[in-house]
Every structure is written in C-alpha cells, then in structure tokens.
C-alpha cells in the first residue's frame with residue numbers, strides 16, 4: 543500500500559512542450575482522426591447500400607462531428623461532457639469533473655493542459671460518441687480494416703507459430719519440467735514481442751510481423767530491460783499444485799492489447815498454458831468499443847479464431863479449431879468490462895470498478911499486455927526510473943500480475959540505478975521507439 547501522504551509525481555501531459563505527450567497530441571492524434579474520417583468517406587457507398595438515405599445522412603453527420611473534434615483538439619479547446627447516454631457516459635463526465643478539480647488557476651480541462659492519458663482515452667471515446675449519436679453507425683468499427691489487414695500481413699509468422707505450437711502439443715507428454723519451462727519462457731517472449739505490432743504508435747501504418755517469431759528471440763533478448771519471467775513461471779507452478787495431482791485449478795487472466803499478430807501470440811500462449819496443464823482456465827479481457835486503433839474487441843476476438851480455423855494451412859486450422867473448442871467448453875472465455883475503456887489509472891479500480899477488481903482478485907496470475915496497460919498500471923506519471931514497480935502500482939495488487947510491454951511512451955520504472963542514463967546515451971529514443979521491452983512482475987504475496 544502507498545505510504546500515506548506521499549503524492550505520486552505529476553502526470554505526463556502535452557503541457558510539457560516538446561515532450562512525447564505533446565508531440566502525440568499535436569501530431570499523432572489529429573492524424574488518427576483524419577484517418578477515421580477517410581474511412582467513413584470510403585465506406586459511404588456501403589452505408590447507403592445497407593441503410594439507404596439514413597445511412598448517408600448518418601455518415602455525413604459523423605464526419606462533421608469528427609472534423610469539429612479535430613478542430614477542438616488542435617485549438618486546445620476545453621474538453622466537453624459526453625451527451626450520448628451510454629453505459630459509461632456518467633463515469634466519463636464524473637471523471638472530467640475530477641480532472642477539473644485538479645486544474646490550477648481556474649483553467650479548464652483541455653487537450654494540451656490535462657493529463658495525456660486522459661485526453662488520449664477521451665479522443666477514442668469521442669470517436670465512439672460520433673458513432674453512437676448517429677445510428678445506424680453505432681456498431682461500425684472504423685479501425686476494423688487496419689486490424690484485419692495486420693492479421694493477413696502476418697500470415698507467414700502466424701503459420702510458423704501455429705506449427706510450432708502443434709509440435710509442442712504433440713511432444714508435451716514427454717516433456718521434462720525443464721523443457722516445459724523453456725518453452726513457456728519462449729512463448730511469453732513471443733507474446734511480449736507481439737506487442738511491437740500495434741497500429742496506434744505508427745498512426746495506422748503497417749507494422750506487421752513477417753519472420754519466424756521463434757527464431758528472432760535470441761537476438762531480441764538484449765532489448766529486454768527487466769525480465770521477471772522466472773517469477774511468472776514460479777507463480778504458475780506454485781498455483782497449480784504438482785503437475786500430476788491437478789489439485790488446484792489455476793486461472794490466468796490476460797488483459798489483451800492489440801488485434802492482428804499480437805492477439806495470435808496471446809492465443810498461442812494461452813493454448814500452451816491449457817495444453818500443458820499449467821492453467822485450467824483462461825479469461826481474456828478485451829475492449830467493448832474500438833480503442834487505440836488496434837485494440838481487440840469481441841468482434842476481433844471471434845473473427846481471429848474463425849479466420850484461423852478457416853486457414854488453408856493444416857496447423858493453423860488445427861489451432862483455430864482447438865481455440866474454438868476451448869471457448870465452447872468454457873476453458874477460455876472473453877470479457878469486456880467497461881472499465882478497460884475508461885481513462886482511469888488502475889489504482890482507481892478498487893473504488894471505480896470494485897466488481898472487476900474482485901474478479902481479478904480470484905485469479906492466480908494476471909498478464910497485462912502492452913504499452914497502454916503499462917501506462918495505466920503506473921498512472922502515466924513522471925516516475926524516477928528507479929522507483930520500484932510495486933510502488934508505481936500504488937496499491938493496485940489484485941493478484942500476482944505481470945506486464946508484458948514494449949516501450950512506446952516515456953514512463954518506465956523498476957530499472958537499476960544508472961541503466962536509464964546509459965540507455966539515453968546509447969539510444970535517446972529508447973522509451974518510445976518500441977525497440978525495448980519489459981517483463982515486470984508484482985505479487986501481493988511477495989515480501990515488499
């Protein structure tokens with residue numbers, strides 16, 4: 543728990559001119575909005591075909607809403623309350639009040655003055671508002687094309703990975719504990735590097751994976767700045783009882799990040815956990831609305847499994863069929879709590895999403911994928927790089943948890959003294975260029 547009276551450091555924000563947050567709000571976010579507008583334009587005929595005049599009108603209104611939004615952002619206008627009466631509208635508007643209370647000198651909450659995490663999440667929620675407010679567009683995912691494209695462009699890597707997985711499963715029976723551990727560590731790393739492939743950092747540019755993901759692991763090892771994966775292994779082993787007795791039913795929760803190649807790496811890891819008996823149940827957590835360009839929604843999740851099943855490749859389709867089966871029998875399940883698409887730091891979860899927190903408390907291991915989850919775990923604040931990960935979590939410790947993240951934002955904790963300085967001289971953009979990664983673990987059961 544956080545020491546009382548100790549204030550966390552300031553939030554990253556575009557108010558720090560020249561910072562990565564500033565550049566993102568100034569350059570990347572407007573580009574993403576422009577692409578959403580283009581996508582709606584390109585789908586004009588489809589909207590007409592499906593919904594007639596009503597579709598055309600909805601598309602026009604949504605575009606003008608988004609153009610206004612881009613203008614508000616670029617001219618640093620105050621952030622507006624949401625008006626769409628959705629399940630989470632009140633939570634968003636309350637959060638805005640909270641942000642308002644934090645502003646100094648009576649300034650209003652705005653794009654370039656408020657915390658980056660908040661305004662960036664808010665932009666994606668406003669995109670959704672444009673769609674909610676203009677039925678029949680409320681179910682349209684403006685990022686869908688990019689996500690499916692990234693899956694197709696990674697086909698080769700997906701084939702390698704599924705073939706590797708099926709070979710492992712065939713040999714599982716004869717595997718020693720040491721071999722099992724080695725393979726687990728490999729697949730954790732594949733899932734880690736899968737996070738390189740998100741679409742929001744490149745503002746939607748192709749970022750797909752083409753080579754064999756297993757073969758590139760040794761070369762990538764030196765870019766892992768903190769590697770707590772052996773603690774993840776020990777946690778799993780401890781929570782399942784002995785391998786043969788099967789006494790305990792270990793449950794792993796995976797807080798997903800991106801669709802496309804990254805999601806496949808997560809499914810492969812989840813399959814391995816079940817097939818090896820290391821876990822008996824996997825709960826996947828995704829987003830309930832399109833989010834940060836490439837994040838997984840229920841539709842993406844189901845599409846990916848279907849697509850993999852239907853592939854014209856023996857081991858790919860065998861994997862897909864297996865995954866479908868896991869879903870059907872409930873060994874795997876998909877959940878999308880609205881908290882994942884709110885702007886809160888995770889330390890707020892105990893109060894703001896108590897039901898989700900208590901669900902997570904009954905997990906044996908929670909894997910948090912990706913950069914945005916890391917920003918929310920650490921509150922997206924200007925922490926010293928040597929601050930302990932546990933401390934940056936500020937009391938968020940529902941169960942043993944591990945962040946698998948490639949660095950795409952300038953927040954990083956848990957480094958050895960001097961490490962950050964050394965990296966800064968070697969590679970000044972080390973925190974944002976996606977070349978580096980961390981596997982960081984924290985457990986409520988561990989001595990603090």
Ligand SMILES: O=P(O)(O)OC[C@H]1O[C@](O)(CO)[C@@H](O)[C@@H]1O
Pocket residue numbers: 566570662737740741742743799800834911912913914915917950951
């Ligand atoms: O998909 P990931 O790994 O969460 O990365 C998304 C990251 O890209 C960014 O959009 C870059 O600004 C970050 O805000 C965000 O943390």
Ligand SMILES: [Mn+2]
Pocket residue numbers: 740742799800834836837912914
């Ligand atoms: Mn993402």
